[in-house]
Amino acid sequence: MNPQKIAVLGPGSWGTALSQVLNDNGHEVRIWGNNSEQMSEINEHHTNKRYFKDVVLDEKIKAFENLEEALTDVDAVLFVVPTKVTRLVAQQVAQVLKNKVHLLHASKGLEQGTHARISSILEEEIPASYRGEVVVVSGPSHAEETIVRDITLISAASKDHAEAKYAQNLFSNDYFRLYTNTDVVGVETAGALKNIIAVGAGALHGLGFGDNAKAAIITRGLTEITRLGVALGAEPLTYSGLSGVGDLIVTGTSIHSRNWRAGDALGRGEKLEEIERNMGMVIEGVSTTKAAYELAQQLKIEMPITETIYRVLYENVDAKTAILELMRREAREENEFNQL
Known part of the structure; x- marks a missing residue:
C-alpha cells in the first residue's frame, strides 16, 4: 500500500498505540485532540505520559488541536474517542471535511439514550x-501491549469488503494483524x-472468588452477548472469533483492562464515583x-448477568448479594439459547 495520510481522532491510550x-x-499520522498541553507534549517531547510513561513516539507523528488542519487532504479518518462524545466529534468533522475519506473507528460502546452503535452514529452525522x-477496528487488544509492539490480532469489519480490506492493508505488519469481516453488527x-462482563469478572475477583467463577462469567456472559447481538441482526459465528470470545477473554481477565479494574474495585467495596475519579480514563x-x-428490556431479551451488574452500578445493590441472587436463579438447560 502507498503511504496514506491519516487523522487519528482521540489521543488516548488506544488512539496513541494505533x-x-x-x-x-510508513503512513503520515496526525493525532487530533482538544487538550493543548497534551498536543504540545506530543509535538515537543514525543511522549504521551498520561497513558505511557516510558514510551517515546516517533517524531514524525504530529499532533493537532485544530480539527480542520488535522483533516486537510487526509485519505482516512480514524475515530478513537469515547462513545459519549462520538456524535459531537462526528458533527464537527462533517462541518470541516473537504474531501471524501475512508472512515474507520476503534471505539467500543453504545450511545446513551439512543443505544446506537458507533458506526450508526457516524453514518447519521457524516454525509455519505x-x-x-x-470500518470497525476491534478485537482482543490492550494498548499497553500494542504500544510495545507485542503480537496483536484483531478484526476489520465493514459492509463493504473493499473498505475492510483497505483497513487490513493499512494496519497489518509483523506484530499487528487484521482479519476482514462483514458482520459490522456482530463485531460492534x-x-x-x-x-460489561469485564466489570463483572473484576467484581468477582475483588470479592475473592477464583478461576471457577471467572470461567463461569466469561462463558455465560458470551451467551447473553450473543443473544442480544443476534436479536440485533448479528451472525452468531462472529462471537466465536477475535472480536467476540477473543476480546472477552483479554478484557475479562487482565489488570490492563480499566473495566476489569473498575469491577475489582467495586468488589472490594469502593464507590463507583470514587473509582471513576481515580481511573482518570473513561470506563x-x-x-x-x-x-x-x-x-x-426493550427487546425482551433475557440478560441476567447484565441486569445484575446494572443493579450494582445504578441501584446500589451490594455486589456479593447481587451475585448470590444470580446463583439462586432457576436452573436451566445449558444449550437453551433463549435462557440462562
Whole structure:
C-alpha cells in the first residue's frame, strides 16, 4: 500500500498505540485532540505520559488541536474517542471535511439514550458523499501491549469488503494483524458488551472468588452477548472469533483492562464515583451496562448477568448479594439459547 495520510481522532491510550502502528507502516499520522498541553507534549517531547510513561513516539507523528488542519487532504479518518462524545466529534468533522475519506473507528460502546452503535452514529452525522462505508477496528487488544509492539490480532469489519480490506492493508505488519469481516453488527456489539462482563469478572475477583467463577462469567456472559447481538441482526459465528470470545477473554481477565479494574474495585467495596475519579480514563463498561440493560428490556431479551451488574452500578445493590441472587436463579438447560 502507498503511504496514506491519516487523522487519528482521540489521543488516548488506544488512539496513541494505533497511531504508532500506522506510523510504523510508513503512513503520515496526525493525532487530533482538544487538550493543548497534551498536543504540545506530543509535538515537543514525543511522549504521551498520561497513558505511557516510558514510551517515546516517533517524531514524525504530529499532533493537532485544530480539527480542520488535522483533516486537510487526509485519505482516512480514524475515530478513537469515547462513545459519549462520538456524535459531537462526528458533527464537527462533517462541518470541516473537504474531501471524501475512508472512515474507520476503534471505539467500543453504545450511545446513551439512543443505544446506537458507533458506526450508526457516524453514518447519521457524516454525509455519505464524504465517506466510504464505515470500518470497525476491534478485537482482543490492550494498548499497553500494542504500544510495545507485542503480537496483536484483531478484526476489520465493514459492509463493504473493499473498505475492510483497505483497513487490513493499512494496519497489518509483523506484530499487528487484521482479519476482514462483514458482520459490522456482530463485531460492534461484541466489542461494546464485553466491557460489561469485564466489570463483572473484576467484581468477582475483588470479592475473592477464583478461576471457577471467572470461567463461569466469561462463558455465560458470551451467551447473553450473543443473544442480544443476534436479536440485533448479528451472525452468531462472529462471537466465536477475535472480536467476540477473543476480546472477552483479554478484557475479562487482565489488570490492563480499566473495566476489569473498575469491577475489582467495586468488589472490594469502593464507590463507583470514587473509582471513576481515580481511573482518570473513561470506563466504557459503566455506561454500556445501562444502554444494554435498557435495550434488552426493550427487546425482551433475557440478560441476567447484565441486569445484575446494572443493579450494582445504578441501584446500589451490594455486589456479593447481587451475585448470590444470580446463583439462586432457576436452573436451566445449558444449550437453551433463549435462557440462562
